[in-house]
Amino acid sequence: MTPAIQLDHVSKIYRRYSGRQFATLKSALLQRSILKDLQANEVFPAMKDVSFSVPKGATYGVIGRNGSGKSTALKLVAGITKPTSGTVRVDGRISALIELGAGFHPEISGRENVFINGIMLGLSKREIEERFDEIVDFAEIREFIDAPVKTYSSGMYMRLGFAVAINVNPDVLLVDEVLAVGDEGFTHKCLDKFAEFRRRNKTILLVTHSLGMVERFCDHAVWLDHGEKMGEGDPRRVVDLYLTAVEKSEDEQLASATAKAVAAAAPPKPAAAAPDGELRNMFEAVEGRWGSREIEITEVAFLDSNGTASFVFHSGDPMAIRLTVVAHKPAEDFVFGIGLFNADGVCCYGTNTFIEQMDPQRLEGKVTATFAIDSLDLVEGTYKVDAAVHTCEGYQYDYHRLLYTFRVKSRTPDAGIYRPRHHWSFSGAVSFKDEP
Amino acid sequence: MFSNLIKLFRYRGLIQSLVVRELKARYRGSVLGFFWSFINPLLLLSIYTFVFTKILPNRNPLAQPYAVFMFCGILPWNWFSASLIEASGSLVSGGNLIKKVLFPAEVLPLVNVLANMVHFFLGLIILAAFLIVYRHWPDPAGLIWFPVTVAIQLLFTSGLALFLSALTVHYRDIRDLLANLLTFWFFATPIIYPWQDENVKSYQWLLQWNPMTHLVVPYQEILFFYGPVGHAKWLLVLGALSVVQFLAAYWFFDRLRDSFAEAV
Numbered sequence: 001m002t003p004a005i006q007l008d009h010v011s012k013i014y015r016r017y018s019g020r021q022f023a024t025l026k027s028a029l030l031q032r033s034i035l036k037d038l039q040a041n042e043v044f045p046a047m048k049d050v051s052f053s054v055p056k057g058a059t060y061g062v063i064g065r066n067g068s069g070k071s072t073a074l075k076l077v078a079g080i081t082k083p084t085s086g087t088v089r090v091d092g093r094i095s096a097l098i099e100l101g102a103g104f105h106p107e108i109s110g111r112e113n114v115f116i117n118g119i120m121l122g123l124s125k126r127e128i129e130e131r132f133d134e135i136v137d138f139a140e141i142r143e144f145i146d147a148p149v150k151t152y153s154s155g156m157y158m159r160l161g162f163a164v165a166i167n168v169n170p171d172v173l174l175v176d177e178v179l180a181v182g183d184e185g186f187t188h189k190c191l192d193k194f195a196e197f198r199r200r201n202k203t204i205l206l207v208t209h210s211l212g213m214v215e216r217f218c219d220h221a222v223w224l225d226h227g228e229k230m231g232e233g234d235p236r237r238v239v240d241l242y243l244t245a246v247e248k249s250e251d252e253q254l255a256s257a258t259a260k261a262v263a264a265a266a267p268p269k270p271a272a273a274a275p276d277g278e279l280r281n282m283f284e285a286v287e288g289r290w291g292s293r294e295i296e297i298t299e300v301a302f303l304d305s306n307g308t309a310s311f312v313f314h315s316g317d318p319m320a321i322r323l324t325v326v327a328h329k330p331a332e333d334f335v336f337g338i339g340l341f342n343a344d345g346v347c348c349y350g351t352n353t354f355i356e357q358m359d360p361q362r363l364e365g366k367v368t369a370t371f372a373i374d375s376l377d378l379v380e381g382t383y384k385v386d387a388a389v390h391t392c393e394g395y396q397y398d399y400h401r402l403l404y405t406f407r408v409k410s411r412t413p414d415a416g417i418y419r420p421r422h423h424w425s426f427s428g429a430v431s432f433k434d435e436p
Numbered sequence: 437m438f439s440n441l442i443k444l445f446r447y448r449g450l451i452q453s454l455v456v457r458e459l460k461a462r463y464r465g466s467v468l469g470f471f472w473s474f475i476n477p478l479l480l481l482s483i484y485t486f487v488f489t490k491i492l493p494n495r496n497p498l499a500q501p502y503a504v505f506m507f508c509g510i511l512p513w514n515w516f517s518a519s520l521i522e523a524s525g526s527l528v529s530g531g532n533l534i535k536k537v538l539f540p541a542e543v544l545p546l547v548n549v550l551a552n553m554v555h556f557f558l559g560l561i562i563l564a565a566f567l568i569v570y571r572h573w574p575d576p577a578g579l580i581w582f583p584v585t586v587a588i589q590l591l592f593t594s595g596l597a598l599f600l601s602a603l604t605v606h607y608r609d610i611r612d613l614l615a616n617l618l619t620f621w622f623f624a625t626p627i628i629y630p631w632q633d634e635n636v637k638s639y640q641w642l643l644q645w646n647p648m649t650h651l652v653v654p655y656q657e658i659l660f661f662y663g664p665v666g667h668a669k670w671l672l673v674l675g676a677l678s679v680v681q682f683l684a685a686y687w688f689f690d691r692l693r694d695s696f697a698e699a700v
Contacts, residue, residue, distance in 0.1 A: 025607035081697055099536035107461040116457055119450050
């Protein structure tokens with residue numbers, strides 16, 4: 001059986017013209033650069049040697065970061081742009097849900113726009129007449145169908161655009177993130193329509209950032225990054241691979257951001273003396289570092305369960321915060337403190353060795369202090385950390401304010417800050433469908 | 437290129453509905469609606485009549501009644517100039533279609549040319565009414581040339597429209613330059629003065645390089661002057677050149693086609 005969509009070693013190079021906004025003929029004539037201006041002088045490879053094929057009746061999801069070439073892939077399949085090299089073959093009528101209502105003219109009525117849009121999408125007048133009622137009902141705008149579309153709300157506009165595009169009755173449906181817009185009810189309707197398409201054995205190519213949708217709906221996933229195919233196969237596996245890669249790059253980003261923050265906060269020489277006895281308000285969300293540096297925190301690291309430094313953790317994982325501390329002279333009065341803050345600056349947790357009733361005895365040379373969390377029960381988000389060494393009275397040796405950042409990842413989009421360990425139980429006639 | 441030209445023929449349904457949309461959208465929301473298509477030329481012709489018979493009487497014996505003479509040239513000129521102005525911006529303003537929908541870009545400038553052709557035809561109705569009022573009858577034998585002239589103008593204008601629309605994607609100031617050029621071009625075309633006039637004779641060698649001359653003069657000969665269409669051979673030469681020009685313009689358009697989605 002021939003596949004519905006086949007990309008064979010497809011590359012796409014976007015050309016950019018002179019890096020200018022818009023050239024003018026005047027300047028082109030004055031600079032004698034007409035021919036040069038019409039030549040592209042900057043190239044941007046949006047897709048590099050990508051091959052995949054979608055069998056008839058399958059639902060494929062394309063995932064990847066912004067700028068990874070997902071939308072380019074869809075445009076190539078739709079025929080809106082041509083590949084620079086390689087071939088794209090599509091078998092059957094295509095309908096592309098790339099931009100809904102792109103062809104609508106604001107001045108004329110919804111009814112007329114439906115006809116023109118339908119013709120643009122390859123229907124004949126008679127076919128549109130047959131489907132007209134279905135389209136209008138799907139879009140739920142029967143009472144406004146004869147008003148000019150410029151009077152439509154953006155939701156009505158999109159619903160009508162979607163209704164036309166989906167009623168073209170394509171063999172191959174291309175969907176680009178259009179479901180991100182529209183209210184709950186409409187999104188459900190769209191999903192129902194997709195399900196119906198699948199039942200009728202139509203081919204769907206879906207580009208989305210919603211990984212959950214890829215896992216739920218797609219038979220197969222393709223992961224693109226920087227225009228290259230990084231992997232394809234079972235959606236769960238590909239999504240996991242993708243998430244791992246995203247975490248890795250986030251990790252690198254956080255590492256460099258943290259290094260920058262620490263470098264910025266550290267004056268070349270230790271500050272002469274701390275503002276004596278003055279306890280800085282720890283709820284005041286300002287980054288920085290202060291203290292006398294008689295005892296100095298030289299490094300703060302987040303460790304995962306293997307003891308390797310990381311910046312991205314999963315909710316529920318163990319995590320440790322390790323302070324490397326150098327005492328320039330032996331001390332007998334010292335307290336180690338830790339504070340966790342979320343992105344809004346809310347203190348999620350704060351503690352120190354003093355309030356946990358550890359009586360200091362002696363600190364000398366280079367040591368480490370590790371604050372280990374058995375289970376990081378926080379919801380997804382970015383968290384900042386305070387690390388401090390001070391005396392029991394509050395004299396600051398070294399206070400690192402919000403200089404360290406880590407990220408918590410979670411597959412559950414739950415709300416709040418803290419995720420208590422929990423489970424659900426039910427009695428009576430309550431049942432849930434198994435995951436497909 | 438030729439396969440694209442054949443595809444263009446397949447899109448005639450789309451072109452047709454877009455022309456209708458263009459015409460509808462233009463007058464939507466105005467009280468008189470589609471009647472503006474009649475009222476505009478009617479007002480124009482009434483003003484010409486008043487100005488050139490009462491205020492600034494034009495006594496050129498070749499061109500009487502003068503307002504009607506002028507109108508014969510103005511109508512095809514308006515079709516020509518409005519088409520070019522609108523078509524030159526058509527790809528830029530239709531950018532959404534080109535970028536987001538599988539859409540044959542050449543349809544956009546052609547729709548502008550065709551919509552203005554419809555206006556031209558509506559203007560002809562007003563012209564016919566005035567010819568009847570003035571009892572100024574054209575030669576029925578010459579009318580055979582009318583569809584030929586219209587066809588050649590359509591081809592000539594379409595070729596230019598394709599060329600300009602593609603170029604405007606890359607040079608946005610073409611629309612402004614074009615507006616100035618068209619003013620100049622208007623006076624270089626025998627619209628407000630008759631080609632056969634004694635004063636014009638000495639400049640004919642220059643004006644004959646203007647292709648619009650060979651469209652406007654036949655219109656005047658067909659619709660206004662009684663007698664043979666003497667300019668027919670020039671018209672046919674222009675027709676042949678228009679075919680070449682259209683193919684060249686289409687080739688140019690086709691070459692730049694892939695840049696549209698990226699540059700608009």
